[in-house]
Amino acid sequence: MAHLLSISRAARLVGVARGALQTKIKAGELQSFDGMVEADELLRVYPGVHLDDDSELERVARIKDRAFGKRVFERSLPDKEVLAARIHEIGRELAESKGQVKFYQDLLDRFGARLGELGASEGGKIMAEQLKEWLGQELDQGVGVVPPGLAGRDSYLRVVAAQVKLLPSNREFFLEGNDTVLEAALRAGAPIGYGCSSGNCGQCRAKVVSGKIKYVRPHDYVFTEAEKNQNFALLCSCTAVTDLVVEAVVAQGPADIPFQQITAKVKAMDYPGDDVMVLQLLAPRSSRMRFMAGQSAVIRTGSFSAELPIASCPCEERLLQFHVRRMPGNHFSDYVFNRLKVGDAVEVEGPKGEFVLDDDSARSLVFIAWGSGFAPIKGLIEHALSLDAAENIHLYWAAKTAGDIYLPNQCRAWEDALDNFRYTPLVAGGAHGTSGVHWDKWLRELLQPVRQEHPDMKDLDFYVAGPEALAEATRSLLLEWGVPAGQLRVGNVA
Numbered sequence: 001m002a003h004l005l006s007i008s009r010a011a012r013l014v015g016v017a018r019g020a021l022q023t024k025i026k027a028g029e030l031q032s033f034d035g036m037v038e039a040d041e042l043l044r045v046y047p048g049v050h051l052d053d054d055s056e057l058e059r060v061a062r063i064k065d066r067a068f069g070k071r072v073f074e075r076s077l078p079d080k081e082v083l084a085a086r087i088h089e090i091g092r093e094l095a096e097s098k099g100q101v102k103f104y105q106d107l108l109d110r111f112g113a114r115l116g117e118l119g120a121s122e123g124g125k126i127m128a129e130q131l132k133e134w135l136g137q138e139l140d141q142g143v144g145v146v147p148p149g150l151a152g153r154d155s156y157l158r159v160v161a162a163q164v165k166l167l168p169s170n171r172e173f174f175l176e177g178n179d180t181v182l183e184a185a186l187r188a189g190a191p192i193g194y195g196c197s198s199g200n201c202g203q204c205r206a207k208v209v210s211g212k213i214k215y216v217r218p219h220d221y222v223f224t225e226a227e228k229n230q231n232f233a234l235l236c237s238c239t240a241v242t243d244l245v246v247e248a249v250v251a252q253g254p255a256d257i258p259f260q261q262i263t264a265k266v267k268a269m270d271y272p273g274d275d276v277m278v279l280q281l282l283a284p285r286s287s288r289m290r291f292m293a294g295q296s297a298v299i300r301t302g303s304f305s306a307e308l309p310i311a312s313c314p315c316e317e318r319l320l321q322f323h324v325r326r327m328p329g330n331h332f333s334d335y336v337f338n339r340l341k342v343g344d345a346v347e348v349e350g351p352k353g354e355f356v357l358d359d360d361s362a363r364s365l366v367f368i369a370w371g372s373g374f375a376p377i378k379g380l381i382e383h384a385l386s387l388d389a390a391e392n393i394h395l396y397w398a399a400k401t402a403g404d405i406y407l408p409n410q411c412r413a414w415e416d417a418l419d420n421f422r423y424t425p426l427v428a429g430g431a432h433g434t435s436g437v438h439w440d441k442w443l444r445e446l447l448q449p450v451r452q453e454h455p456d457m458k459d460l461d462f463y464v465a466g467p468e469a470l471a472e473a474t475r476s477l478l479l480e481w482g483v484p485a486g487q488l489r490v491g492n493v494a
């Protein structure tokens with residue numbers, strides 16, 4: 001019997017990005033049917049994968065952890081009850097498979113006996129010999145037998161992580177440890193609707209179409225009779241015992257995210273350069289900020305405010321990161337640099353803006369950040385890493401001086417940790433105005449590596465962020481170089 005795997009599970013098993021498998025399917029190199037891949041087809045395309053140990057799985061997990069820098073996910077096992085239920089489910093399937101194997105073994109024995117009878121008759125002797133020979137060859141080749149390494153690894157994955165599929169979007173993600181379905185969805189970059197995230201408002205309620213859940217967080221929301229009958233659950237409070245299929249609305253774009261006002265606390269203030277601060281805010285557990293990676297928010301502190309790109313992704317859950325430029329004379333900047341301190345309350349309003357990732361695209365991604373345009377680009381990159389959909393990611397950070405590239409270690413860490421990530425700093429030297437022939441020449445020369453390293457611009461998605469003049473000039477240049485307008489998104493930062 002064919003061993004079918006979802007694309008997400010198949011990618012996990014062979015340790016590649018989901019986007020890499022989708023590219024192979026698109027190119028006809030890997031056969032799939034209805035979003036599933038056969039195990040032996042997977043092994044045909046990835047024959048070099050070592051399935052007899054879990055070092056590759058661990059390697060991929062480590063890569064993800066390192067890629068996210070300080071935010072190392074806690075890789076804990078689910079609680080005993082969930083583990084027992086998953087092992088029980090696998091045991092049930094094993095018993096079922098054993099029954100089937102026994103049935104086919106008996107059938108084979110009876111077939112052999114019938115062949116013997118046929119061979120005893122004069123007329124059937126030759127045919128019986130040929131059939132016997134054919135059967136022997138087929139059995140020797142072990143046609144259709146899933147290698148034990150693959151089956152074992154698949155079972156192991158199913159015990160430590162449940163797979164969740166969202167309908168109607170067909171998004172899939174894995175849930176590890178004792179995470180709630182909401183937490184796992186956010187980590188995987190699936191923007192499902194929620195409100196309080198503490199079991200009270202009911203905004204995260206969704207219909208469980210198949211699979212078993214278990215409540216692991218307190219919850220007070222009371223379901224109606226109709227909701228109970230339709231198997232509704234609170235995704236912020238339950239985890240997945242088995243693989244799940246859930247009907248849950250996923251935000252398709254910025255318009256689907258409501259405007260919110262929250263009060264967050266300053267968690268950390270780091271200074272990667274003299275003129276920039278990485279400001280980390282922590283939202284309260286009961287009112288997190290919903291946003292899409294790449295969007296902005298207004299920060300109010302003291303009596304001053306500024307709209308800044310959010311430099312983290314929703315997968316960071318309660319953490320919101322902003323990059324604040326030192327601008328002497330600017331009231332907001334002066335207040336943040338001189339008076340704000342860890343533990344202070346800060347009002348955050350938003351989200352704002354349309355500079356978000358095209359989640360439906362499986363094309364490779366090229367990001368171009370100009371100076372502090374790195375902030376929204378960082379959020380987009382982290383979101384893209386969570387989605388695991390792009391086959392390759394290339395980041396160019398362009399700046400007038402090397403000092404303007406204020407988080408080079410973060411970029412190098414991505415490049416070191418991820419096989420499919422490249423980072424290229426582009427340092428231009430002195431200022432060249434914002435228009436005119438010399439400026440145009442300067443811009444073209446600086447961005448020339450983008451063109452040379454990606455002659456296939458039509459097959460890529462481009463994201464550009466920076467001060468308006470630079471970002472818009474880059475847009476014009478990329479269009480001139482052949483990037484389709486629908487594959488180019490530009491975000492302006494102050």
Ligand code: FES
Pocket residue numbers: 194195196197198199200201202203204205221234235236237
């Ligand atoms: S988000 Fe409010 S109950 Fe789940």
